[in-house]
Amino acid sequence: SPSWSGLNTNRKMRADGDDSLYPIAVLIDELRNEDVQLRLNSIKKLSTIALALGVERTRTELLPFLTDTIYDEDEVLLALAEQLGNFTMLVGGPEYVHCLLPPLESLATVEETVVRDKAVESLRKISQEHSPVDLEVHFEPLVKRLASGDWFTSRTSACGLFSVCYPRVSSTVKAEIRQHFRTLCSDDTPMVRRAAASKLGEFAKVLELDYVKSDIISLFTALASDEQDSVRLLAVEACVSIATLLPQEDLETLVMPTLRQAAEDKSWRVRYMVADKFSELQKAVGPEITKNDLVPAFQNLLKDCEAEVRAAAANKVKEFCENLPEDNREQIIMTHILPCVKELVSDTNQHVKSALASVIMGLSTILGKDNTIEHLLPLFLAQLKDECPEVRLNIISNLDCVNEVIGIRQLSQSLLPAIVELAEDAKWRVRLAIIEYMPLLAGQLGVEFFDEKLNTLCMAWLIDHVYAIREAATCNLMKLVEKFGADWAQNTIVPKVLGMANDPNYLHRMTTLFCINALSDVCGRDITTKQMLPVVLKMSEDQVANVRFNVAKSLQKIGPVLEKITLQNQVKPVLDKLATDKDMDVKYFAHEALSGECLPYEYS
């Protein structure tokens, strides 16, 4: 920062004296600088200021000042809220930790959620540093003040503090805390009810089981039938934690009625939440309830009228099936889930189809070879022909799952047209995505299939009119060589790559150089020296300067692969010549190469 450099000058001017105060003085003054960055910088070094002031002055001067400085920018307040969470030692240790409560209390009432949340996080942190007595004398009254504040911002902040003080206070205070939480759950403001609903699970965890059954369940039921769907949907999350806490025999009466209601809620957002949390719910309620209740509920979600809900449920198909009780997993999937999945394959909404395509292959490991061939394969094949490229891509990107079960050959007949079509898609991002799966496909399909069907595609991408594709294509070649080896490269791709050096289009000639950059390492010294280097050297006479300076760059790049003698006899003369080129850039890169490349040689 500018002031720090100013500081250094000042320091040089000074002959002697106590120079330790000056930087602190600057930091303190900059707490009020007009430049936000400087204020932020000072706040981030608040511990340095506090250390210099000592615990006494920090408590009596710095903290009162900070308590009232809540006018600042969000980022400054956020940093302040975070700093104060680590301030206990700087105010004199746990004995004085309560001094941090006033500034954090005012930060917990600002309108910015991020700042409030950070203040609450720090309050939670320092609550642990309060002695049980201080917790009741200082901390709990703060929670009460926030909980009964005039504005909803303070009441929402209070919701996050109950669970940290509850376990450590007397039973009288516990009863008060439970009462406060209850009040907030039925607050007039939906913001507060939402905050309470989102902390319900966390609060339930610290409560005695009897109170979970008596208090929490009634609150949970009330929030889950709130008039605002934005509150109801948060109750779904609480459902997971509450179900985990209760003994199995109580779930049916205490939790399931609410969960069933949520799964059939009138609002799609609530049903979406159920779908989104389905795996967690499934684990929380256990296998018996899953079989009896969740399977039909899941079927309904997969058939929901709202596409967002179907997509969320489709995303969970694999996980849900995986977690079904093993004894009759296959039967449940085959009779209940698979029919719904079949329908989703031809869903009207492409998000639903692509969500399904991203997980459907995972079913093959669960169902085994025969079922996969008979029931899943037709679905994979249908999706490979889907009109939406994202669906096809998602299938292709998950081929490895099915490869383990039935081998990819089963699919290859349909795979090829799908790949070809994606490879030629009008959208370059789609082409880019399929290129990225090429090495994976090549590995699974084997070298013969690849040479026969896919090699041409990979070479065609090298002359794509979009640079990003050409770049990805060169990288792809490198990965293919890593898979299939240098011999394969020498016979299949190197001649084609080098052939492009004579292309009339200079962009294609440059692609040759880029390919060489990428391939020299994996192809090894022999191929690089004998086949690639002569082409590169010859290209140093190219008419286009861009090609020539890329020759310089390439020579630098492939240098480490070459022998010293080759460098000395073949590379250096060419670089020397390029270093006297009429083009500035060519000269520059030639010099770069000479200094970088030839150094090891000259010193050896």
Next chain:
Amino acid sequence: MAGVASGNDFQWCFSQVKGAIDEDVAEADIISTVEFNYSGELLATGDKGGRVVIFQHEQESKNRPHLRGEYNVYSTFQSHEPEFDYLKSLEIEEKINKIRWLQQQNAAHFLLSTNDKTIKLWKISERDKRAEGYNLKDEDGRLRDPFRITSLRVPVLMPMDLMVEASPRRIFANAHTYHINSISVNSDHETYLSADDLRINLWHLEITDRSFNIVDIKPANMEELTEVITAAECHPHQCNVFVYSSSKGTIRLCDMRAGALCDRHSKFFEEPEDPSSRSFFSEIISSISDVKFSHSGRYMMTRDYLSVKVWDLNMENRPVETYQVHEYLRSKLCSLYENDCIFDKFECCWNGSDSAIMTGSYNNFFRMFDRNTRRDITLEASRESSKPRATLKPRKVSTGGKRKKDEISVDSLDFNKKILHTAWHPKDNVIAVAATNNLYIFQDKIN
């Protein structure tokens, strides 16, 4: 002569007028929106110059009880600046189309303001303390000798004169291709909707880079366009319900629970057209210029060119009440079409208890209708009657052949003086009426 509202017998009287008295009015000073906040403590206006002016209610005191309807400037700030969209070669006016207050969440106040394209969230906050004491300079701002710093000073907060600051907190841009006509804060306190001619977007108040398109009536082929969205509003209590009105005089009520897209409405409010009164202007004058839910959430009110209608949300086939605002203009539609007045967008508002409604007209007249007694009244916002506590005289427009003594003839109405924007205090009988560049505040005077 009884005033209109909640059955009490009272008269409206003048309280204040804001704005310059000059005859020639600068375009930028024309008020384009008026809105009380939830408590009625603050009153905001927006103008064509992109400014927002906030007035604060003057504290009542025992010796000055008449101050009930007095508001003084609290904060003024430039909300929007004129811009130019270089890609589309379009000027974007700075005119404030709508202001909506947020429920109060801490000591500060928040409002949304919008022009044709960009919505902004503003924070209006007070500051009454100032930090004093630097280490590196003295009280007069002179730099101290850095050699002589022997102790550290922590700044101390000292009281100062109250300062009101308005700061932009969020900017919600680039989501509307057409002109924004409405913004409305949802009762869930975390989302709001914004509507333009063809689309409605749903925003989260804390997220500026993303909004959800919930209604899109743009036809694939723009030549097939037959109607546009004219106004939209969220239900005051049910966070999933909103309505939007169209240029065809219909209102659609949508339920966001049903689907992520609200292309299919759940209720459709339309009054069948009377074939006998059909004319060339029928479609233009049936276009709805404003829609407002009652505070109770049971009713909604729509304003078209000649009337105000109150609809029961449970009855879609016709309004439960219809009030004529200026029926005498029906014979003048031809000239109103020629001078473009027929496209004026009059707004309407409810009183705090939903028992009365108010809307504007021409000649600086505005109308009030008592829903219980069905009585109506025409009042005028004018400089002549702007003496403190002067009672407003009801005005009459003569429609027949003979003009009575205190009546004004239709032909002498001034169509350049129009009252498009009015607001009613959420609890009291205090109203704010925007007449061109002046804001009039009237209050009741109990007999």
